Amino acid sequence: MATIKLKSIDTRAPKSADKETYKAEAATLKARIGELQNLMYAESKHALLVVLQGMDASGKDGTIKNVFSAVNPMGCRVIAFKKPTELEMKHDFLWRIHAQVPERGMIHIFNRSHYEDVIIQRIHKWVDEKTIKQRFKHINHFEQLLTETGTVVLKFYLHVSPEEQLKRLQQRLSDETKKWKHNDNDMRERELWNDYMKAYEDAFEHCSENAEWTIVPADQNWYKEYIIAKKIVDALEALNMRFPGLKQPE
Amino acid sequence: MATIKLKSIDTRAPKSADKETYKAEAATLKARIGELQNLMYAESKHALLVVLQGMDASGKDGTIKNVFSAVNPMGCRVIAFKKPTELEMKHDFLWRIHAQVPERGMIHIFNRSHYEDVIIQRIHKWVDEKTIKQRFKHINHFEQLLTETGTVVLKFYLHVSPEEQLKRLQQRLSDETKKWKHNDNDMRERELWNDYMKAYEDAFEHCSENAEWTIVPADQNWYKEYIIAKKIVDALEALNMRFPGLKQPE
Numbered sequence: 001m002a003t004i005k006l007k008s009i010d011t012r013a014p015k016s017a018d019k020e021t022y023k024a025e026a027a028t029l030k031a032r033i034g035e036l037q038n039l040m041y042a043e044s045k046h047a048l049l050v051v052l053q054g055m056d057a058s059g060k061d062g063t064i065k066n067v068f069s070a071v072n073p074m075g076c077r078v079i080a081f082k083k084p085t086e087l088e089m090k091h092d093f094l095w096r097i098h099a100q101v102p103e104r105g106m107i108h109i110f111n112r113s114h115y116e117d118v119i120i121q122r123i124h125k126w127v128d129e130k131t132i133k134q135r136f137k138h139i140n141h142f143e144q145l146l147t148e149t150g151t152v153v154l155k156f157y158l159h160v161s162p163e164e165q166l167k168r169l170q171q172r173l174s175d176e177t178k179k180w181k182h183n184d185n186d187m188r189e190r191e192l193w194n195d196y197m198k199a200y201e202d203a204f205e206h207c208s209e210n211a212e213w214t215i216v217p218a219d220q221n222w223y224k225e226y227i228i229a230k231k232i233v234d235a236l237e238a239l240n241m242r243f244p245g246l247k248q249p250e
Numbered sequence: 251m252a253t254i255k256l257k258s259i260d261t262r263a264p265k266s267a268d269k270e271t272y273k274a275e276a277a278t279l280k281a282r283i284g285e286l287q288n289l290m291y292a293e294s295k296h297a298l299l300v301v302l303q304g305m306d307a308s309g310k311d312g313t314i315k316n317v318f319s320a321v322n323p324m325g326c327r328v329i330a331f332k333k334p335t336e337l338e339m340k341h342d343f344l345w346r347i348h349a350q351v352p353e354r355g356m357i358h359i360f361n362r363s364h365y366e367d368v369i370i371q372r373i374h375k376w377v378d379e380k381t382i383k384q385r386f387k388h389i390n391h392f393e394q395l396l397t398e399t400g401t402v403v404l405k406f407y408l409h410v411s412p413e414e415q416l417k418r419l420q421q422r423l424s425d426e427t428k429k430w431k432h433n434d435n436d437m438r439e440r441e442l443w444n445d446y447m448k449a450y451e452d453a454f455e456h457c458s459e460n461a462e463w464t465i466v467p468a469d470q471n472w473y474k475e476y477i478i479a480k481k482i483v484d485a486l487e488a489l490n491m492r493f494p495g496l497k498q499p500e
Contacts, residue, residue: 095351098345142391
């Protein structure tokens with residue numbers, strides 16, 4: 001894979017893209033995700049793992065709320081990976097991740113993921129570079145295990161500009177419904193922007209062989225949601241799922 | 251690795267081995283395992299995973315009871331892997347295994363393991379040969395993850411002769427304290443002895459690169475226990491563990 005430079009990738013939709021057209025198309029795709037999830041649950045042959053990564057305020061929570069608005073919660077779970085617990089820290093970094101992968105029939109959405117272990121941990125030098133290299137390899141092996149045993153793994157990087165992020169972080173301070181999301185630490189992490197971009201670029205380069213990354217222009221929610229919904233629908237359609245017939249008596 | 255032929259490996263101790271000498275030595279080693287487990291728990295840097303495989307009545311239960319007689323149960327857990335549940339069947343074969351690996355400081359003993367997925371499942375053709383090859387690879391990757399992140403993985407195959415097995419299975423029928431272990435199915439599986447040996451040989455050949463197998467002559471319990479205890483003590487001694495000093499105030 002060629003080296004990706006995030007700086008050279010637009011965080012906004014192409015100028016030619018018409019917002020209303022994309023919004024209408026996204027609405028159709030979201031409804032289709034609901035149908036495909038129902039089919040996946042019924043057939044119970046495949047699973048879907050959606051990994052969402054991105055800087056603070058890049059729109060991960062909103063993506064989950066809006067792109068998956070039509071799914072039945074019975075067949076879809078969201079797992080937010082926070083700071084590891086003491087017990088999790090005593091295990092290999094994939095232990096808590098593997099425990100949360102979807103069984104056949106299910107969609108699981110990871111709000112942050114094992115990629116934090118090669119991004120934030122790397123930037124703050126909580127682990128050494130040799131360990132990071134090992135983790136890239138372990139991640140590839142892990143994703144290969146999942147994909148070879150029936151799980152579709154779709155990884156999305158929500159690509160926002162530092163300007164858009166700043167605007168959103170400031171909005172959190174003035175909007176009563178968003179104040180709970182404010183974290184002083186986000187402003188400090190923001191100063192490490194270039195380190196984050198480098199770490200992400202490296203993760204894309206080293207960890208794409210078994211499950212590809214989609215870099216999603218994420219400054220505009222309507223475009224971001226369209227891109228993600230489209231990718232998911234295309235991946236699920238490609239499975240050619242069918243409703244099973246009547247169960248045979250045992 | 252050269253191809254292993256189980257038929258050419260003795261299931262009994264060498265003629266020269268003196269039973270009483272080995273028993274005394276094994277007693278010393280078992281006590282030492284207790285000390286080393288305590289040290290491992292205190293230091294909390296490493297973990298030990300012991301995998302026990304073998305035919306029915308090869309002595310897995312007895313090994314656990316006797317070799318680990320001196321460990322504090324606080325730092326040691328036994329996990330017996332039985333027929334997978336419906337939920338486990340809907341996940342990759344390593345999902346339930348990974349969930350049970352030891353955290354740093356702990357000894358976990360697997361009474362049967364992920365190797366059943368390339369042994370019994372293969373013999374009965376519940377999975378195809380392509381899947382078996384993939385599983386060998388996934389097992390190697392999984393064991394590499396464990397060993398590179400601080401877990402010592404020791405795998406033991408308890409090597410009994412078909413004659414010794416038959417004797418033990420028959421004893422189960424006449425001993426009041428062992429009747430509960432009898433399973434009609436064991437006699438049927440016995441007829442597949444050669445298939446089992448071939449599947450084990452293949453697993454040894456393909457899955458030894460990250461964690462080696464020890465083939466333990468297991469017709470005589472005193473010799474079997476000595477060999478396993480010795481291997482465990484040697485592996486734990488090699489870690490050069492130290493008791494930590496006083497915790498620093500946070």
